Ligand SMILES: Nc1ccn([C@@H]2O[C@H](COP(=O)(O)OP(=O)(O)OP(=O)(O)O)[C@@H](O)[C@H]2O)c(=O)n1
């Protein structure tokens with residue numbers, strides 16, 4: 001009898017938050033009473049369709065064990081971080097491979113995205129039934145977009161085809177490993193998982209999500225995330 005395909009979460013959390021510029025990596029800052037990373041993990045650990053989770057931690061991480069409520073959680077595995085996000089994700093896949101098969105789906109979600117809604121996660125999971133390549137949450141660009149040339153407008157781009165790539169981004173474990181290995185073999189540092197899969201000539205599906213699934217990148221994003229979480233709690 002064939003093995004039932006399962007869904008796993010992979011949370012890259014080995015970044016140092018250079019653009020945020022705090023003393024603590026942004027994923028460990030407090031947000032609504034718990035660390036940013038715990039909001040990201042909770043979305044998956046509390047979801048009945050997720051088999052388990054790998055969290056990728058930096059080699060000099062001195063916070064995880066002290067601050068995360070998931071530090072000793074039985075369905076949360078740890079993996080060592082890499083120098084770039086894409087290398088951290090590769091390490092996370094290796095850790096997951098101890099429990100998952102190449103056909104299982106892996107949902108890669110930034111530790112720094114604490115406002116993922118259950119409805120958006122469910123929409124992504126539903127889409128995977130119809131999307132053989134894989135899919136990512138994304139938001140259509142709302143502003144008029146200019147291409148610059150030395151600080152001046154070279155052209156205005158048609159925005160109907162432009163989306164902001166969010167996470168989770170979901171791919172079969174075997175395909176994503178192959179895609180990341182290929183990118184590395186070409187010395188390409190991809191900034192998201194879909195980019196690696198695109199390098200293989202494949203086209204992941206864009207699944208529209210709420211724009212509040214922001215990544216905390218700069219200091220002004222933290223109060224914004226707090227506002228979005230409060231708003232989500234009021235809606236619930
Ligand atoms: N070598 C890295 C770099 C990033 N990440 C993770 O990937 C996610 C998205 O990356 P980004 O926002 O770029 O985080 P940082 O690398 O921490 O930020 P910065 O680029 O400003 O230093 C974060 O959860 C981050 O911890 C990772 O696991 N390993």
Ligand SMILES: C[C@](O)(CO)[C@H](O)COP(=O)(O)O
Pocket residue numbers: 110164165166167191192193215217
């Ligand atoms: C994966 C990601 O969050 C998708 O938007 C993003 O690519 C992370 O890296 P970035 O350097 O902040 O774009």
